[in-house]
Amino acid sequence: MRNFDNPENRWANDRLEQFGSFIQHVLERIKKEGPLSPEDFAQTGSTGRVMLTDATAIDAGIGDAEGDGFYIYTDYKVDIYSFPDIEYLWLFSGVGFGFHKYKKEFDNPQKDDIDENRTEIRVPFGIAYDFGKLPFGVFFELIPAFQISPDVDFHFRGVLGARYYF
Numbered sequence: 001m002r003n004f005d006n007p008e009n010r011w012a013n014d015r016l017e018q019f020g021s022f023i024q025h026v027l028e029r030i031k032k033e034g035p036l037s038p039e040d041f042a043q044t045g046s047t048g049r050v051m052l053t054d055a056t057a058i059d060a061g062i063g064d065a066e067g068d069g070f071y072i073y074t075d076y077k078v079d080i081y082s083f084p085d086i087e088y089l090w091l092f093s094g095v096g097f098g099f100h101k102y103k104k105e106f107d108n109p110q111k112d113d114i115d116e117n118r119t120e121i122r123v124p125f126g127i128a129y130d131f132g133k134l135p136f137g138v139f140f141e142l143i144p145a146f147q148i149s150p151d152v153d154f155h156f157r158g159v160l161g162a163r164y165y166f
Contacts, residue, residue, distance in 0.1 A: 045071070047161060055079040065100060073098040075124055088132060093125040098145060098157075120145040120155070135165035 045063015052058060060074040075096030082090045098120040105113045126141030140160050147153035 047159075047163075049163065059094075059096070065102070069101040069103040071098065071100045073122060075122060077124065088130040088137075089127070091125070091127055094123070096122040096124065098122050116150050118147055119149045120147050122146075122157070124159075126159070130165075137163045137165070139163065 045061055047059060047061035050058045055078060057077050058074065059077055060072075062070065062072045065071045073096055075094045077092050077094035079090050079092050100118040100120065102118050103113075103115045122143050122145050124141045124143040126139055128137055128139035130137040138161070141158065143157040143159070145155040145157050147155060
């Protein structure tokens with residue numbers, strides 16, 4: 001777990017606000033220009049993280065796939081870079097496995113409903129920030145996901161989340 005005993009860093013908090021503005025700008029641009037839209041990132045769920053060392057962790061989560069079934073995953077993640085000028089801000093990457101119980105019902109009788117179990121190999125990377133003395137953090141991930149069954153396909157997944165550290 002990260003050290004929350006260091007003094008607050010006002011400069012880092014200002015950078016966090018700038019980072020939030022940047023993310024908002026990126027999401028607005030994606031919405032206007034596609035091919036991704038905020039709906040592509042609309043899964044809701046819960047995640048947990050167990051730190052193995054100061055720089056490695058196992059993440060797992062489960063959630064609703066915006067009405068198209070549910071999604072469950074587990075990832076092994078490594079902190080790959082800490083910003084020297086911004087305390088509590090770091091980049092991470094990893095590898096993992098995902099399972100999507102995909103169920104899509106179409107109103108069009110010409111289309112067959114879909115009900116399949118999809119498995120993926122995930123390669124998440126992202127940025128995270130902890131709030132100093134507070135046991136709380138935020139993170140953003142972009143996850144290329146290589147579907148390996150029932151057929152081969154490629155997806156992008158995205159996560160914007162918050163964590164409370166126990």
